[in-house]
Amino acid sequence: MRLQPLPAFEDNYIWTLSDASGRAVVVDPGEAGPVLAAAEEGLTPIALLLTHHHADHIGGVDALLARWPDLPVYAPDDPRIPQATVRVGDGDTVEIAQWRFDVLAVPGHTRSHIAFHGHGHLFSGDTLFSLGCGRMFEGTAVQMLTSLDRLAALPADTLVCCGHEYSRSNAAFARVVDPDNAALRRREQEILDMRSVPRPTLPVALASELACNPFLRVDADAVRAAASHAAGTALTDRVDVFAALRRWKDGFRA
Template sequence: MRLQPIPAFEDNYIWTLTAGDGASLIVDPGDAAPVLAAADAGLRPAAILLTHHHADHIGGVPALLARWPDLPVHAPADPRIPLATHRIGDGDRVETGPWAFDVIAVPGHTRSHVAFHGHGLLFSGDTLFSLGCGRMFEGTPAQMLASLDRLAALPPATQVCCGHEYTRSNAVFARVVEPDNAALQRRQQEIIAMRDADRPTLPVTLQDELACNPFLRLEAPGIRASIARQAGDASLDRVARFAALRQWKDGFRA
């Protein structure tokens, strides 16, 4: 199968996974226009997966259904996603066409957020980013951390396909948090070269994220020390460290 991110808006990615017969799975089409343009160039949408209800992830669905009324739309059980044809939740398995994905509930960014894992891929929406994680709009630090822990436990070779091209700015923050991480230093240089060449920094292996992403590395001594200095408290438990790190990132300006 062929994986391709389609840029949308300022920094979104609409992911497509195309089978050998040309049929394509569409993930989080926040904007219909780039999908329609790709269809004019030969893309053949066959199903839609939605990770959460935010408009920049679902806004293109009505126009896509207007053109392809029979498209199945798999989405969380959330009334804020009105056009779903199949409601899915934690532990479900989406089987549509040649694709099969396990559904993982990952509350935190939103209360009904899900991720899809299958074919060696993880469509993580706005929960796990490369070198970062999503803001907590509807969840608690404990929920978000538990969600990230579930994703971190997937096979290390899993290719992480997240919803935004935030990697370059995330790398700047990650280097402040863990400046002596040699793997992160190498990853940042790769990211700079990719973005300077107008190439996506995604997908990225989960193994690379485990080596570089501070939100997945709360037990690393350097990160613990950085959070303790920032928070002024070396006695924080793991959830409190995560909350302090996320709060630090929320207010961070490069």
Template sequence: MVLQPLPAFTDNYIWTLADAAGRGVVVDPGEARPVLRAADAGLQPLALLLTHHHADHIGGALELLARWPGLPVFAPDDPRVDLPCQRMRDGDQATVGDWRFDVLEIPGHTSSHIAFVGHGRLFCGDTLFSLGCGRLFEGTPAQMLASLDRLAALPPDTDVCCGHEYTLANAAFARVVDPDNAALRRRTEEAFAMRQQHLPTLPSTLADELAANPFLRIDTAPVQAALSARFGRAPGDRVDAFAALRHWKDGFGA
């Protein structure tokens, strides 16, 4: 299987996962043009997988459906995804041909956000990023933390295929929170070298994120100590710690 992130807009990725003949799925096509270019090079879309309703993740779907009428679309159970589609809920499976993806509801960034897990890959939209996590536009800190906990429980060799090239920006914040983390330092250096060569820093692996992403390391002593120093008090519980860390990140400027 060939996994490929197609750059879109300023920092989005549209993911494709295809077999040797080019047949495969397209994840979060915020615009159609990158997918159409990939099709000219041999990609044959079999289905669209949509993680949430934001326009930069679904905006190209209608144009792709005009090119490939009847293409299956798997999407959250949310009327804001105004497309002909199969509505997915937690525990459902998106299946087309030999492709099978388990659906996880992971609210936080949006109330109806879902992830697709299959073939060793996690397509998590804007919930989990490399070295970070998404903003809470609709959900609560408790919901987002529970969603991240669900993703953190997946096999550590799972490829994390998220929706944006945010690794270096997230690394700048993570290194303030956890400056002595050797895994974080290595990941930052690797990501910097990749971007110098205009290469994507994604996918990462879940093992990488568990070792270096502060939002998956809420319970560790270094992150707890950083939060206590920043806010002048120890977090009351895990949700309080996560909420404080996300608030700190929201106002962070490198």
């Protein structure tokens, strides 16, 4: 199988997972152009997987359906995604040709956000980023942390395929939170080297995120201490630590 991130807009990725013949599942096509260009090079979409309703993740669906009207569109049960042909939710399985994906409900960024996990890949949309997580536009800290905990429990060799190239800015924040983390320093340098070319910093192994991402490390002493300092009060509850981190990140400027 070939995994390929198609750059879109300023920092989005449309993910494709294809076989030797070029048949591919396409994840979160925020615009059609990159997919249509890939089709000129031999890619043949056979299904669309959508993680949530935001326009930069579904905006290209109509144009792709105009080109391939029989494409199945797998999406969460949310009326804000009217193009869906198959509604899926937590615990469902998506089977397309030789591919099989488990669906995980991961609310927090949006209330109906889902992720797709299969064949060693996690398509996490805007829930989990490298060294970061999504903003909580519709969910609560409890929901988002629960969602991140679910993703963190997947096999450590899972490749995280998220929706945005935010790694460099996320690394700047993570380093302030956890400056003595040697694994984080190595990952940050890797990110800087990749972006200088430029190359995508994704996918990234979940094991790396477990070692480096402060939003997956709310139980670590250093992360808890940094969140407490930012909040101006001692925090012991892990949800409070996460919420403080997310508020801090919302206003952070490198």
